[in-house]
Amino acid sequence: MNILAIGAHPDDIELGCGGLLIKAARQGHSVFMYTLTRGAASGDPEQRTKELMQSAKFIGAKALWIDNFEDTRLNVSSTDLINHIEFFINKADPDLIITHSLGDVHHDHRAVASSTIEAGRFIPNIMSYEIPLTKDFKPQVYYDISDVVDEKVELIKIFWSQQSKLYLKANAIKGLAEYRALQSRLNTSINYVEAFEVLKICFGKEFKLWKVPNDRIPKIAGATRPKEIIELI
Numbered sequence: 001m002n003i004l005a006i007g008a009h010p011d012d013i014e015l016g017c018g019g020l021l022i023k024a025a026r027q028g029h030s031v032f033m034y035t036l037t038r039g040a041a042s043g044d045p046e047q048r049t050k051e052l053m054q055s056a057k058f059i060g061a062k063a064l065w066i067d068n069f070e071d072t073r074l075n076v077s078s079t080d081l082i083n084h085i086e087f088f089i090n091k092a093d094p095d096l097i098i099t100h101s102l103g104d105v106h107h108d109h110r111a112v113a114s115s116t117i118e119a120g121r122f123i124p125n126i127m128s129y130e131i132p133l134t135k136d137f138k139p140q141v142y143y144d145i146s147d148v149v150d151e152k153v154e155l156i157k158i159f160w161s162q163q164s165k166l167y168l169k170a171n172a173i174k175g176l177a178e179y180r181a182l183q184s185r186l187n188t189s190i191n192y193v194e195a196f197e198v199l200k201i202c203f204g205k206e207f208k209l210w211k212v213p214n215d216r217i218p219k220i221a222g223a224t225r226p227k228e229i230i231e232l233i
Helices: 012-026 045-059 079-092 107-119 149-157 170-184
Strands: 002-007 030-037 063-069 096-099 126-129 141-144 193-200 230-232
Touching: 002 012, 002 079, 002 107, 012 030, 012 045, 012 096, 012 126, 012 149, 012 193, 030 045, 030 079, 030 107, 045 063, 045 149, 045 230, 063 079, 079 107, 096 107, 107 126, 141 170, 149 170, 170 193
Parallel strands: 002 030, 002 096, 030 063, 096 126
Antiparallel strands: 063 230, 126 193, 141 193
């Protein structure tokens, strides 16, 4: 399975679905990561980019793409934003996309979520993740990360430039995961989970996730690789 995780800023993907991605990569699935900004509004973008590259290696991602949109200036009306996301969707050929929640508290996150839905209009399976600051999140999918929750904490520690933020602390990460496990009513056997909202899920005849063949997906006419991309493979 190809999994594409999309985030607005360095550490968004890791906070939202780092546990799932670690387990997916270990199980032989191909993990792709695409981050839209380099986090200049909250630190040194060069340092944050290095942290993001280190986190992708920790996860075992097959590829990481780091774009250069301006932090805090993402806008859902931007065709560039949609086109860039669509370009990397086509490049990853995902069975599943995981992105921000439409109701997230940060406007950059909401813009990425809405733009991903438009860019991924031909992708049958899209889910949203949450971070500790996300409000009004309504989970429908619970994924057990009990066996890797400590590694998720270590993953978040890679972003040491953000260490002063309370929501990156181990107790915030574990607390949210433990709360979602309790909420799932499966906490008798599961201690920590990552929760997801379903934006759309399609099943095939064998009740497996359905996928549109990549050669049947219309491509942007004359689409070229966006400039200023940092690529780590």
